[in-house]
Amino acid sequence: MSATVTEQRRAAGVARKASASFHWLEPYALILPAMAVLAFFFAGPAIYNIALSFQQVSLFDLGKPNAWVGFDNFIAVLSGAGLGGAFFNTAVMQTFVTVLLRLVFGLALAILLNAEVFRRWHLGWLVRSLVLVPFVTPPVVAVAAWKWLLDPRYGAVNQLLISVGAIERGIPFLSRTSTVWGAVETMLIWRELPFVVITFLAALQSIPKELKESARIDGASEFQIHMRIVLPMLKPVIAVVALLTTIWTFNNFVYVWLATRGGPGDYTQVLATKMYTVSFVDYRVGEGAAIGVLMSVIMFVFALAYLTILARQNRGKG
């Protein structure tokens, strides 16, 4: 009897040891489904795109074995006409200008919406909802609406300018090189601004009131409070918003494509529309994929540099 019990105990001990030896696998097993989904939906297409960028692929030969051409597609893209202009348009006209303006307007609007008066009159929910209206409008609808607003003959913007005597004839905003980028940037900022406003507003509301009140007691002006307390406390949020909006805008295709298709001429051509044209108009999918890879590399390097600088600044302060 006692021998049997001993054997049972020994067996249980072995089982426990075996179980313990596999215990380290448990966390990996738990994250395996999430990793599989990520690999399938994110890494898979990215790897496929990288593979395409090293092949000579026509639009009509997708899914077939294609010739590997090394860096030929990258060389063709980098030495081809129009890439420099498209890069400048993407980096400066579409991204830098609109991100900067969104941060400035976004912060100003968020500070305005955070005013005590809205809370006192119970209007906070209403203004927040109104601010979100552009963001819930699909970009296609937003661009179509703006194109109507900017129409030289029947558009409300031109009608308004004519009625106040600012102009005699309607301005074809999207046809002139002097106005087309301003028009596209207006559409983009109008549609994308609410994300910045709402994020900043949430950050503003998380700043303890006591800090501002004690500053007021100490005689600080509202301007000083915002410069010395609010802005420094918002800095991490501003940094993240700037990074995210930069990446999203740099890769954006819809605004330029729907508003101008890269025109007039190639005046508003950006990297995303160039990638589309090379892939689906010229049928050179390999070169289109190479543009996509270059865009990803640029954004990766930008994000790395940006985060490194921020980390250094924080360390310097710490």
Place this chain on the structure above:
Amino acid sequence: MIKIRIASMILAAGVATLSAVMLAGNALSQEKIELVFRQFDPPTEIAGLIAAVDAWNSSHPDVQVKLQTMTGGDTLAQLAREVPAGAGPDVQQLAFVWTRDLAKSKLLLDLDPLIKSAVPGAGIDDFLAVDLAKLDGKVFGVPWTADTFSMAYRPDLLQAAGVEGFPDNWQSLADAAKKLTNGDQYGFCFPAGSSPDSGMWILANYYLWSNGATLVNQDGSGKWTVSVTPEQLTQTIDYFNKFFVDATAPENLITVNAWGDPELVGGLGRGDCAITFFPPQTFRAAEKQSEKPLLTAPIPKGSAKRVSHLGGRALGINPNSKHQKEAWEFVQYLTGPETFKTYNQYPAQKSLLSKLQFPAAEEGYVAMLPVAQTFERYISSPIPVSSMTALINREFGAVFSGQREPEEAASIIIKELNDLLARGKG
């Protein structure tokens, strides 16, 4: 005991009924075939096609057709993605210029065996532009509808401006446009956008062809070369740019790409534009919106000839289709006379086209159809037609918006055409 018996009977009846329903359903699903037919013309122009498909579905309960509509710009890319993956519609509407590209990559079914088994209409040679649907002597698409462009205008505005008769050549068109421009009314409106699918491509080629030029050509030895000269291109760009310089065309047309754009269709009806150019379907849409009668006239003559292009749609069958025989029957139906009773397009079948009664307002098309030429030369060249189109539209747009001088744009076009030829040969 009785309760158990009743329950058993109910259960047995239930099982029997369920089995019968399942068997019947299975039998029905085996008999009924569903074909998918995808087309890309705008919904505003396909009411007659919907009626024709409905008529087919009523008379063919075993072969039901589901009509899908997609935008023109996305259709080709979608097809190029779907077919290699084993998917795609059974029957696909095609632009004439696509058929050979798709056939080269085996994305369309070789129709020769089906044509031999059941000849369409009065024979495949009775169809216009069938050469565009052939590769290595095999037919991959059946020309379905044919069309061309003609000038469209408001006769009352011409009369009011003292323009007698419609301008016969390009110069007289420019002169008439000046007379017709008055305040908010412009003489000549055309899609001058820079998009890869802009209608500027069509007009630019009409001007070049009518003056004896063509972008690329094959010489006697079979070698492809850029045949247009910088002077010919500069003259063409200059001609159309002059409408903007003289303000006889509204500046906002620099962003208008489609000939069906409200700016043109509605503009003619409202009297904002006195003259434009349209394919038949767009002209009919403009007629419906117009306050005053509209007329068509031939495309202006150049120094060599008067010419337009023969465009249209073809029908192809997906090699992945599980019902190729039924798909072919449907293609025959679509190209036949029954469809054109409701579908207000010009049939590509010559014998049907010759019987067609053209309305008086569409006389411009009657004049242009016999002199229309296909894009065969461009389609056969090593450069994708879409690349040529994008290049021409982009550079013309660059001049219209003041980014480049006509000479500079012409030299860029010639350089890029040479690069594209070299690439295509490689």
